[in-house]
Amino acid sequence: MAHHNIIIPTKDKLFNLGEFSLRRPGNLVTAVILAVGLIITVIRFTQGIGSVTNLSDVQPWGMWIGFDLLCGVCLAAGGYFTTVGCYVMGMKHFHSAVRPAVTTAFLGYAFVVIALLYDLGHPLRLPYMFFFPGTTSVLFEVGLCVATYLTVLFVEFSIAPMEWLAGKFPFLLNWRKLVIRCTIILTIFGVTLSTLHQSSLGALYLIAPGKVHPLWYSPFMPMFFFVSSMAAGASMVIFEGMFAHKGVHHYMDATHLREADEIVFSFSKAASFILFAYFMIKFTDMLVQANLPYLVSGYGLWWLVEMLFFILMPALLYAKGSRERNLKLCRFAAANTVLGIVLNRFNVSMIAFNYALPSAERYFPSIWEICISVFVVTMVVTAYRFIVYHMPVLYEHPDFKDAH
Amino acid sequence: MNRRKFLSILGSAGVVSALSTAREAKAGGTHSFPYYEGSYGVLHDTTRCIGCRQCEAACNQVNNLPKPQKSFDDLSVCATRRRTSAREWTVVNKYVVHGKPVFRKLQCFHCNDPACAAACFAKCFQKQPDGSVAYDGTQCVGCRYCMIACPFYMPGFQYDDAFDPLVMKCTFCAPRMKEGKLPGCIEACPMDALTFGKRSDLIKVARSRMRKSPGKYVDYIYGEWDAGGTAWITLAPASGTATAASANPAHDLHPLDLDTHLGNRPIGELTYGALGAVPMIVAFWPVLFGGAYAISKRRDAIHEAEKEAVAREVKNDISYVVNTAANKVAETHGPAAADTVRQAASDALKVCERPLRS
Numbered sequence: 001m002a003h004h005n006i007i008i009p010t011k012d013k014l015f016n017l018g019e020f021s022l023r024r025p026g027n028l029v030t031a032v033i034l035a036v037g038l039i040i041t042v043i044r045f046t047q048g049i050g051s052v053t054n055l056s057d058v059q060p061w062g063m064w065i066g067f068d069l070l071c072g073v074c075l076a077a078g079g080y081f082t083t084v085g086c087y088v089m090g091m092k093h094f095h096s097a098v099r100p101a102v103t104t105a106f107l108g109y110a111f112v113v114i115a116l117l118y119d120l121g122h123p124l125r126l127p128y129m130f131f132f133p134g135t136t137s138v139l140f141e142v143g144l145c146v147a148t149y150l151t152v153l154f155v156e157f158s159i160a161p162m163e164w165l166a167g168k169f170p171f172l173l174n175w176r177k178l179v180i181r182c183t184i185i186l187t188i189f190g191v192t193l194s195t196l197h198q199s200s201l202g203a204l205y206l207i208a209p210g211k212v213h214p215l216w217y218s219p220f221m222p223m224f225f226f227v228s229s230m231a232a233g234a235s236m237v238i239f240e241g242m243f244a245h246k247g248v249h250h251y252m253d254a255t256h257l258r259e260a261d262e263i264v265f266s267f268s269k270a271a272s273f274i275l276f277a278y279f280m281i282k283f284t285d286m287l288v289q290a291n292l293p294y295l296v297s298g299y300g301l302w303w304l305v306e307m308l309f310f311i312l313m314p315a316l317l318y319a320k321g322s323r324e325r326n327l328k329l330c331r332f333a334a335a336n337t338v339l340g341i342v343l344n345r346f347n348v349s350m351i352a353f354n355y356a357l358p359s360a361e362r363y364f365p366s367i368w369e370i371c372i373s374v375f376v377v378t379m380v381v382t383a384y385r386f387i388v389y390h391m392p393v394l395y396e397h398p399d400f401k402d403a404h
Numbered sequence: 405m406n407r408r409k410f411l412s413i414l415g416s417a418g419v420v421s422a423l424s425t426a427r428e429a430k431a432g433g434t435h436s437f438p439y440y441e442g443s444y445g446v447l448h449d450t451t452r453c454i455g456c457r458q459c460e461a462a463c464n465q466v467n468n469l470p471k472p473q474k475s476f477d478d479l480s481v482c483a484t485r486r487r488t489s490a491r492e493w494t495v496v497n498k499y500v501v502h503g504k505p506v507f508r509k510l511q512c513f514h515c516n517d518p519a520c521a522a523a524c525f526a527k528c529f530q531k532q533p534d535g536s537v538a539y540d541g542t543q544c545v546g547c548r549y550c551m552i553a554c555p556f557y558m559p560g561f562q563y564d565d566a567f568d569p570l571v572m573k574c575t576f577c578a579p580r581m582k583e584g585k586l587p588g589c590i591e592a593c594p595m596d597a598l599t600f601g602k603r604s605d606l607i608k609v610a611r612s613r614m615r616k617s618p619g620k621y622v623d624y625i626y627g628e629w630d631a632g633g634t635a636w637i638t639l640a641p642a643s644g645t646a647t648a649a650s651a652n653p654a655h656d657l658h659p660l661d662l663d664t665h666l667g668n669r670p671i672g673e674l675t676y677g678a679l680g681a682v683p684m685i686v687a688f689w690p691v692l693f694g695g696a697y698a699i700s701k702r703r704d705a706i707h708e709a710e711k712e713a714v715a716r717e718v719k720n721d722i723s724y725v726v727n728t729a730a731n732k733v734a735e736t737h738g739p740a741a742a743d744t745v746r747q748a749a750s751d752a753l754k755v756c757e758r759p760l761r762s
Contacts (some may be wrong), residue, residue: 045566046566047566048562048563048564048565048566048569049563049569050563050564050593051564051566053563055561055563056558056563057488057489057490057551057559057560057561058487058557059489060548060549060551060552061548061552061562073500084693088693088695088696088697088700089696089700090697090700090701090703091703113607119547120545120546120547121544121545121546121561121562121565121569121570122423122545122546122568123544123546123568125543125544125546126545127527128526128543128545129525129526129545130530132527132528132543133525133527134524134525134526134527135525136522136523136672136675136676136679137519137523137524137525137549137675138675138678138679139520139523139525139549140525141679141682143525151528164595166741184697187693188690188693188694188697189690191689191693192685192686192689192690192693195685195689196682196685196686200678203675203678203679204549204552205552206672206674206675206678207519207522207523207552207670207671207672208552208553208555209555209665209666209674210555210663210665210666211552219674219677222678222681246617280577326471356486375718
């Protein structure tokens with residue numbers, strides 16, 4: 001086999017941290033961002049939220065909710081999307097995409113929770129939602145589902161670290177077997193929880209009918225958020241794959257490389273259909289709610305930009321790309337979709353939020369808020385690299401070949 | 405835990421949440437004013453308000469809030485559009501309505517069925533029988549979803565407090581009410597612009613004022629039904645002719661920043677549909693996806709069986725052909741030649757067997 005040199009940690013040499021100490025621009029940038037992030041973290045937790053953010057009484061949720069939470073959760077949808085495709089729908093050729101997708105989903109959710117701690121006034125009281133459950137709150141449902149799903153993702157993901165550590169701690173083999181036997185239950189549990197909280201993120205804003213612009217406010221917001229999360233899930237698998245091929249190509253085995261392109265085309269096709277459907281339901285909703293007159297306004301134009309260039313366009317590009325088997329085009333469409341999802345979440349949570357207020361009272365994130373968001377993304381990437389360097393995510397562990 | 409037990413726990417969790425949602429929905433759906441029989445409210449008559457800020461000063465004093473930079477005697481601040489915050493639980497704003505100044509006091513409206521309470525995931529907000537909406541900061545997580553939910557932009561947050569930041573809003577002076585005292589702002593008002601009483605009585609008072617002075621007021625008691633009804637209700641002055649005003653009260657209320665588009669149902673109800681769908685999804689998704697899994701498994705099994713059947717058929721055909729040929733050869737060339745044929749055929753099959761199987 002034309003195995004390029006994959007470094008597989010062994011019983012005696014568990015760690016493979018060499019990659020982090022290489023003098024490369026990527027590592028340097030990472031170090032700088034992490035250092036700046038840590039400093040802002042200290043300021044945030046000693047001086048208060050007001051010291052680093054532009055949040056106000058009219059805009060209590062800003063960048064940290066709009067990007068870290070809404071986009072973070074949505075872009076981590078690749079986990080449920082891929083596992084359902086592979087295990088439930090029986091698309092066996094997606095198999096090599098499952099572990100990277102589950103890994104990024106787990107990291108995504110874990111860091112969503114970490115990022116959330118920055119935004120909460122009393123981060124240590126987060127578990128209070130379980131002691132004093134406010135069952136009428138959408139946020140309660142989001143919290144419950146995210147907490148449960150994070151656990152499910154942790155269990156799904158745990159196979160990789162167990163294979164990594166099994167040489168040293170053989171008892172993990174039994175756990176690994178148990179988890180693998182539960183794969184299908186975990187997958188179905190995962191998709192149920194994902195449906196619930198992905199849609200609930202949209203439902204969060206149902207309670208603010210006067211604040212979200214009518215073109216974005218709809219009783220069907222939960223549906224919009226859920227449908228777009230599917231497109232986001234498919235697109236993120238392609239989008240992340242693009243970077244993984246750049247950065248950690250040498251950790252991919254032959255199976256992964258052989259299946260990679262086919263996965264891109266399959267996911268592109270799926271994403272194309274989903275984006276078309278998403279476009280249609282949003283468009284229909286606009287008509288049904290008699291929002292047509294709003295289109296001839298600044299916000300109307302902005303809404304059309306989102307609809308045409310960030311939903312319809314990637315849908316068409318995906319269709320063309322998957323039909324012509326054009327890898328570059330599919331990747332472009334994936335980036336376009338991801339950007340569109342981020343734009344949509346920004347619109348709902350910030351740009352079209354408080355649209356009726358005078359511009360002086362409107363919100364724009366502070367540089368420090370953006371820094372923390374970049375810091376969180378960098379932490380995700382660094383954790384991903386650590387995992388890829390140590391655990392069988394992009395390759396099959398030789399001890400566990402054909403074990404699934 | 406086996407799978408059945410696990411699923412039954414999952415199911416009962418769904419049912420419990422469904423029941424509690426249904427109960428809450430019922431509480432919100434069937435009640436009509438008054439939410440609590442005999443609860444208190446305040447009638448704010450903006451035609452009487454002169455913008456003296458005495459209420460602001462009193463609020464600041466009785467609640468021990470930090471002193472503002474500009475003193476309460478400085479009436480010019482009313483001209484800037486202010487909102488309530490963690491430091492100011494009530495503010496008086498000056499609005500210019502059709503050329504005439506109108507002052508309106510802003511504070512928590514103490515909704516009958518408050519959106520903040522529906523939104524809070526740690527149950528910090530509670531509508532009290534006395535009419536106030538109470539906030540318990542000891543279990544507040546600081547998520548500020550109440551501030552997103554409040555249609556009146558009332559709650560403020562202590563963004564500058566690093567270790568115990570809380571949501572702050574008018575308490576209706578509930579502690580003072582318990583002592584039998586009036587809320588600070590009402591006691592301080594020199595113009596009788598704030599009338600304290602049972603909410604049901606205040607609605608009648610408002611109507612009688614409208615009746616006694618035709619054309620003075622907008623024919624709309626703001627808060628009677630808005631957002632499901634509020635304990636604090638507001639009367640606004642009519643500006644133009646009586647007919648124009650009664651035709652569209654929003655015309656006169658919007659310049660006062662009173663939103664008439666909130667509807668007459670509690671705001672929290674907007675989320676109950678989505679919450680009600682949760683148990684449906686919990687119950688049905690496993691069946692849906694379990695079914696999809698079963699279908700794909702069955703499809704694979706059928707596919708596999710078909711492949712095997714084809715392979716078997718091909719094998720039978722081949723052995724029939726080889727046997728027939730070998731028998732023919734045995735007849736013409738003798739059994740030794742037939743064995744050679746069989747051997748050659750079997751060798752040839754071994755070579756092509758692999759691609760046939762896979």
